[in-house]
Amino acid sequence: MKSAARNIVIGSGITGVSCARALMQIGETVIVLDKGRGIGGRMATRRVALETGDISFDHGAQVLPARNNAFATLMRDAGAAAWDQGGGLVGMPGMSQIPRRLAEGLDLRQGIEITALAYHDGQWMLSSPGGAFRAQRLILTIPAPQALQLLGPMHPLATALRAVEMRPCLTLMAAFPPDSQRPFSQRSDPDHPLAWIAQDSSKPGRSTAAVTWVAQAGPEFSAQNLENSPEDIAAQMLPLLCDAIGANPQTALHLRAHRWRYAQTLRPLGAAYLSDGATNLFLGGDWCLGARAEHAWQSGAAIAAAIAGSTDAR
Ligand SMILES: Cc1cc2nc3c(=O)[nH]c(=O)nc-3n(C[C@H](O)[C@H](O)[C@H](O)COP(=O)(O)OP(=O)(O)OC[C@H]3O[C@@H](n4cnc5c(N)ncnc54)[C@H](O)[C@@H]3O)c2cc1C
Structure with a gap:
């Protein structure tokens, strides 16, 4: 038809x-x-139901610049709010809402x-x-x-x-109990295998049912492990994330990896x-x-x- x-x-x-x-x-x-x-x-939010309540992860775009221009105004009109610790705007209650x-x-x-x-x-x-x-x-x-x-x-x-030219990005979504450590809201380190780590639950309007983290692997790690299964990618990225945030991997309530084959424009x-x-x-x-x-x-x-x-x- x-x-x-x-x-x-x-x-x-x-x-x-x-x-x-x-x-x-x-x-x-x-x-x-x-x-x-x-x-x-790629302006994506994944929702997950836990026993303690529903949670979500922005596993694609993380934060939008809050410059005083037409785009930022449009984003605010579409419900975006300031995430002060992240230095920009985010969708409410998730990025995909925009x-x-x-x-x-x-x-x-x-x-x-x-x-x-x-x-x-x-x-x-x-x-x-x-x-x-x-x-x-x-x-x-x-x-x-x-x-x-x-x-x-x-x-x-x-x-x-x-x-x-576009390059891939492997993303880990992990949730920990609400009383677990929250050493930072976001961290950017281009030399670390996890180039960007965000405490997603520190964004405004997010669920308090868990402390949620989104970690994005850097270009080298992403290219080397692109064809691994999501389970293998999650197993590789979890210890790196736990090292960075001081968490015990055994306490993770939810774990999932996502493969963005064409994540970011290089050229x-x-x-x-x-x-x-x-x-x-x-x-x-x-x-x-x-x-x-x-x-x-x-x-x-x-x-x-x-x-x-x-x-x-x-
Ligand atoms: C991990 C990650 C982090 C990012 N962080 C940021 C950030 O912090 N700030 C920022 O501004 N940007 C960020 N970006 C970039 C931002 O997400 C993109 O620039 C933007 O979302 C691209 O939008 P688009 O419409 O061009 O492409 P896309 O969002 O990729 O949309 C293309 C659509 O086409 C569909 N499609 C593809 N092929 C077909 C087909 N054959 N038939 C039907 N449908 C098809 C796909 O399903 C998709 O929905 C990030 C991206 C990623 C992946």
């Missing part, structure tokens, strides 16, 4: 949401498709992985295991290496996509988006301008502005 729209955005991360919102505001019809179960991509709020009113369809694309007679045909979609304009807001896989090595934009494109006018195709993401959520938002907004400015959109 086919669903059709004038615009299809692949990806409900902050880039896709930014773009789809702005397109809707100029009266365009948009469907947003995402393979994930939740909205927000993209969820911003996506309100969008035609967003989760659990749909686009596995093939084809362009015929002015139409994009999108295939997924659950069905097919048609659109006049396609906006891909997925990490550059994944976009390259979908478009194929012979696509006119392949060279530009190949020049973008960005250097432009806000890519496009192919002949096929009405746009590509965007944080990887266009940098490595942060703010760059993702800018990229999505720039695509929508380009579409709004084109004769075709009027």
